[in-house]
Amino acid sequence: MRTIEELTEQVRNNGGKVTAQRLLIWQTLYNNRTHPTAEELYQKLKQGSPTLSLTTLYNTLNELASWGDIRRIDNGDGSIHYDPFVEPHVELVCLICHKVVDSQSKPALLSAPEEMDGFKIISHSEQYYGYCPVCRDTFNQIKK
Amino acid sequence: MRTIEELTEQVRNNGGKVTAQRLLIWQTLYNNRTHPTAEELYQKLKQGSPTLSLTTLYNTLNELASWGDIRRIDNGDGSIHYDPFVEPHVELVCLICHKVVDSQSKPALLSAPEEMDGFKIISHSEQYYGYCPVCRDTFNQIKK
DNA sequence: TACTTACTTATAATTATTATAAAATAAAAA
DNA sequence: TTTTTATTTTATAATAATTATAAGTAAGTA
Ligand SMILES: [Mn+2]
Ligand SMILES: [Mn+2]
Ligand SMILES: [Zn+2]
Ligand SMILES: [Zn+2]
Numbered sequence: 416m417r418t419i420e421e422l423t424e425q426v427r428n429n430g431g432k433v434t435a436q437r438l439l440i441w442q443t444l445y446n447n448r449t450h451p452t453a454e455e456l457y458q459k460l461k462q463g464s465p466t467l468s469l470t471t472l473y474n475t476l477n478e479l480a481s482w483g484d485i486r487r488i489d490n491g492d493g494s495i496h497y498d499p500f501v502e503p504h505v506e507l508v509c510l511i512c513h514k515v516v517d518s519q520s521k522p523a524l525l526s527a528p529e530e531m532d533g534f535k536i537i538s539h540s541e542q543y544y545g546y547c548p549v550c551r552d553t554f555n556q557i558k559k
Numbered sequence: 560m561r562t563i564e565e566l567t568e569q570v571r572n573n574g575g576k577v578t579a580q581r582l583l584i585w586q587t588l589y590n591n592r593t594h595p596t597a598e599e600l601y602q603k604l605k606q607g608s609p610t611l612s613l614t615t616l617y618n619t620l621n622e623l624a625s626w627g628d629i630r631r632i633d634n635g636d637g638s639i640h641y642d643p644f645v646e647p648h649v650e651l652v653c654l655i656c657h658k659v660v661d662s663q664s665k666p667a668l669l670s671a672p673e674e675m676d677g678f679k680i681i682s683h684s685e686q687y688y689g690y691c692p693v694c695r696d697t698f699n700q701i702k703k
Numbered sequence: 704t705a706c707t708t709a710c711t712t713a714t715a716a717t718t719a720t721t722a723t724a725a726a727a728t729a730a731a732a733a
Numbered sequence: 734t735t736t737t738t739a740t741t742t743t744a745t746a747a748t749a750a751t752t753a754t755a756a757g758t759a760a761g762t763a
Contacts, residue, residue, distance in 0.1 A: 432709055432760045453750080468712050473751065480635060481654050483688055489633025491624060493720070494750060507678045510625050518676050524667035524685075532662050533692040534651045541668075542684050544627055548677040576729045576740055597719080612743050617720065637751070638719060 416444060416484035416499045425482065439464055440475045450488055450496040450515050483537035490515045501538045503527075509547035518543070560588060560628035560643045569626065583608055584619045588629060588643040594659050596638040627681035634659045645682045647671075653691035662687070 417425070419441055423433050443460060451459075453472055460467050476497055479485045488496040488506075492513040498506075503525055505518040527539040561569070563585055567577050587604060595603075597616055604611050620641055623629045632640040632650075636657040647669055649662040671683040 427761090430709080434710065434760070436711070466712075469750095470713085470752080471711055474710085477635075483654050486688065487633050487635050489631050489639060491621075491631050491639075495633060495635075505675075507676060507680075509678070510627050510681065516676070520675060527687055531649075531664060531687055531689075532651060532660070533695075534653070534687065534689045535695050536651075536687050536689040537654065538689075539685065539687045542686075543671055543675055543678065543680050544630065544682045544684070545675075545678045545680040551677075551679050571730095574740080578729070578741065580742070610743075613719095614721080614744085615742055618741085 416441075416479065416501060419445065422484070436464070436467060436471050437475055439467070440472060441479075444479070444485060444497070444499040447499045448517065450490075450498050452494040452496055454494065456497075486538065486540060488515060501540075503539060503541065506540065506542045507547070508542055508544050509550055510544055511546060511550035511553075514547050560585075560623065560645060563589065566628070580608070580611060580615050581619055583611070584616060585623075588623070588641070591643045592661065594632055594634075594640040594642050596640055598638065600641075630682065630684060632659060645684075647683060647685065650684065650686045651691070652686055652688050653694055654688055655690060655694035655697075658691050 416422075419438065422437075422441055426433050426437065439460060440456075443456065453469065453476060456476075457467070457469055457472050460472065476485065480487055480497070483501065484499070486498045486501050488498055490496060490508055490513040491510075496515060500517070503522040505520045505522050506515055507518050508515050522541045524539065524541070527536045529536060560566075563582065566581075566585055570577050570581065583604060584600075587600065597613065597620060600620075601611070601613055601616055604616065620629065624631055624641070627645065628643070630642045630645050632642055634640060634652055634657040635654075640659060644661070647666040649664045649666050650659055651662050652659050666685045668683065668685070671680045673680060
């Protein structure tokens with residue numbers, strides 16, 4: 416995601432207000448390399464700001480997603496995860512336990528084309544689906 | 560996704576039963592190049608099988624997803640979309656209206672490695688996020 | 704400082720998905 | 734073929750994530 420300064424500009428340029436809530440949420444996401452859900456973020460954020468509402472968190476997350484500053488991930492566990500790291504990287508998703516982890520492997524494509532089929536491209540991602548070490552073992556044992 | 564014959568084997572090998580419901584759902588998904596939601600599929604399936612339950616549809620979709628025969632897509636519109644076409648292909652996702660379309664462009668990586676960071680890899684996908692022709696124009700007009 | 708408008712909050716509503724348990728049925732066994 | 738049994742389906746209810754609403758709050762501006 417972009418820096419706090421750039422996001423501040425983004426909001427102001429569109430007639431928006433840089434509120435304490437937006438700043439708090441931005442700061443928590445910035446440089447975060449996990450894939451938290453809204454609820455997980457909320458529990459963490461409430462510590463510093465007990466009156467923060469889930470609605471505001473969702474609004475802010477949706478806003479960031481629409482700008483391409485964070486990316487939604489559906490891993491199949493029932494809630495959406497958010498990834499503030501939108502530079503190209505490889506993600507591994509377990510088809511059984513739904514774990515999502517960043518891999519250290521280099522992605523196949525480092526930069527996206529600016530335009531594709533009429534879409535203005537902002538970011539891209541690469542995901543690998545399969546069975547994590549735990550589920551793979553469990554799976555093999557059951558089959559045996 | 561695999562053929563009906565292969566899926567039949569998959570079920571039987573695991574002590575399962577090849578029911579009329581499973582077959583119906585498999586057939587509807589096979590060779591389907593759209594990205595339907597559970598509800599969209601349900602409306603279509605009900606025509607041929609009025610007593611089919613949403614629960615069964617969800618169970619079957621989850622099962623196929625856990626085998627890697629279909630892939631879940633979260634485009635941010637509130638419900639999960641399913642893609643029965645799991646061979647490598649490029650997808651374009653609009654950050655504003657949440658449209659998802661397959662592109663004709665060639666994906667950066669045609670085959671996935673068998674293993675990565677301990678995961679047994681079954682499939683992979685490549686997504687490009689940005690603004691579709693409609694949202695892009697709307698966006699530009701508003702900004703002007 | 705006071706004004707305007709965007710934003711936040713608490714609350715309620717909605718909607719997608721999953722759990723439950725009784726009835727049905729595919730497939731194996733007799 | 735008939736019987737048996739485990740799996741699956743169905744209807745229903747429950748859950749849990751996300752969004753809508755409307756009144757109050759505060760950021761930006763002059
Ligand atoms: Mn990631
Ligand atoms: Mn697709
Ligand atoms: Zn796993
Ligand atoms: Zn769009």
